[in-house]
Amino acid sequence: MMSIHQRRGPDQQRELIGELRAAGLAPTAQRRLVLDALHGHDHPASAIAIYQRLRADGQAVGLTTVYRTLHALADAGRVHVFHRDGELTYRHCREGPHHHLVCEVCGLVVERSGDTVTRWLQQVRADEDFVPNPQHSDLYGVCGTCLRADRRAPGDGR
Ligand SMILES: [Zn+2]
Ligand SMILES: [Zn+2]
Incomplete structure (x- = not known):
């Protein structure tokens, strides 16, 4: 190295x-x-x-x-x-606002500046009596690499 x-x-x-x-x-x-x-x-x-x-x-x-x-x-x-x-x-992380997609299997964190998450937050705000804090809106799940490594995602049955 x-x-x-x-x-x-x-x-x-x-x-x-x-x-x-x-x-x-x-x-x-x-x-x-x-x-x-x-x-x-x-x-x-x-x-x-x-x-x-x-x-x-x-x-x-x-x-x-x-x-x-x-x-x-x-x-x-x-x-x-x-x-x-x-x-x-x-x-x-890069500067500027972004959300994180966090893999619970391998720990990978992906930055998203994010239309997807922003739209979701706006939807929550519109539907609920609740204003989400965009600083705390990371999404936890399983990354594609871990999924393809045939580890089961949480909540996919069984
Ligand atoms: Zn970050
Ligand atoms: Zn992963």
Whole structure:
């Protein structure tokens, strides 16, 4: 596996620095590594898993730094938090409002900017005496990969 240092050029470093600054964080080398370790992963990961990912890549990043950076990025809305098996897991998401489709089998999270979910929320609002919060309207289910792996979806009988 290529190291993060080899993989990331000056452009990517600028991007990481900009993102950390926007989150109100000083863009230290360790924080850049934490943010970089989140990029490109559709499955949310726990702080420990991210820490281990960095250690496996030969990066000397402290677990406390990983926790603090994740919390700050989550507070700034640059990282979204998911509960999985009683653990908090973190996923780097794009900016702007979106919903999540969350696979309960493999943990995959797909971002949807979403006409489908938005229409559904509007429908709920029209039909019920209730205004749904779009920040908490993730859909849980089974992703196509897991379905095709012949694992049964919840509520499909039997
Ligand atoms: Zn998200
Ligand atoms: Zn899945």
